[in-house]
Amino acid sequence: MKLSDVKTILDAKIFCHDDLLDEEVNSACGSDLMSDVLAFVKNQSILLTGLNNQQVVRTAEMMDMSCIVFVRGKAPEASVINLAEARGLALMATELTMYQACGKLYAAGLGDT
Amino acid sequence: MEALRLEFNIDGDDFQAAGEASSKTKRALKKLGLPPDTIRRVAICMYEGEINMVIHANGGTVTVEVDETAVKITLADRGPGIPDISSALTEGFSTATNQIRELGFGAGMGLPNMRKYCDDMDIKTELNVGTTVTMTVNF
Ligand SMILES: Nc1ncnc2c1ncn2[C@@H]1O[C@H](COP(=O)(O)OP(=O)(O)OP(=O)(O)O)[C@@H](O)[C@H]1O
Ligand SMILES: [Mg+2]
Numbered sequence: 001m002k003l004s005d006v007k008t009i010l011d012a013k014i015f016c017h018d019d020l021l022d023e024e025v026n027s028a029c030g031s032d033l034m035s036d037v038l039a040f041v042k043n044q045s046i047l048l049t050g051l052n053n054q055q056v057v058r059t060a061e062m063m064d065m066s067c068i069v070f071v072r073g074k075a076p077e078a079s080v081i082n083l084a085e086a087r088g089l090a091l092m093a094t095e096l097t098m099y100q101a102c103g104k105l106y107a108a109g110l111g112d113t
Numbered sequence: 114m115e116a117l118r119l120e121f122n123i124d125g126d127d128f129q130a131a132g133e134a135s136s137k138t139k140r141a142l143k144k145l146g147l148p149p150d151t152i153r154r155v156a157i158c159m160y161e162g163e164i165n166m167v168i169h170a171n172g173g174t175v176t177v178e179v180d181e182t183a184v185k186i187t188l189a190d191r192g193p194g195i196p197d198i199s200s201a202l203t204e205g206f207s208t209a210t211n212q213i214r215e216l217g218f219g220a221g222m223g224l225p226n227m228r229k230y231c232d233d234m235d236i237k238t239e240l241n242v243g244t245t246v247t248m249t250v251n252f
Contacts (some may be wrong), residue, residue: 033220038157039229051217055164057133059217061138064149079129087136109234 012092117179125172135160153252161223162188194240
């Protein structure tokens, strides 16, 4: 699916890099533990997380991901948005919980590999 | 002959800025045209090491050296040292505070990750003097 489909499915708000909405995404992962993301993620392009700080952007950057989704309606701070803008990552926020957001994307065909 | 050498000072008081050196390194290696897999392995190793420096050792210096066959990363700090390296290398072992855990780190996965993603790792540490972690990623 495209990032724009992710946005629709999660009824998400986008904070930066809406130029990426046409990008194809093949898989996603959800975690609040950045070292786990660094250890186990392969080529997932979306990170769903309940955390909200600059290290989430750094982690996604190290893993060559293209989008971060903040769950439970956590709007990112300006410093987080600025960093993502500079590093070329799309940022979204959804009101859904981690469980709901992952479940909806999975059910819509977005797997984890 | 070195194709590239980078040096960074890591501020131990600024958690939010941690990772900046790894990000710069990643971009420099991309420019050099190294294989994407190599770049990602270097990025993960250096980023985990950089975070460790900030959360456990109050900062330090990182040197990145690239030659024809490998990237060598040296992280040197003047922190408290590691009392028992083999426990520190065990998955799940962490002395991180709750405050660090709330920020997404402190799972005790950093050093095991670093060992997994590099081809060679060496840790020299002395209590109350500091720690130097050297990692080599071949390509
Ligand atoms: N540079 C360092 N100086 C002093 N102690 C360190 C240093 N690096 C690691 N340690 C010690 O080794 C432990 C394990 O490190 P490791 O990176 O594996 O886990 P962590 O940093 O606690 O959590 P995570 O990396 O998952 O965020 C740390 O909790 C800390 O006690
Ligand atoms: Mg660590």
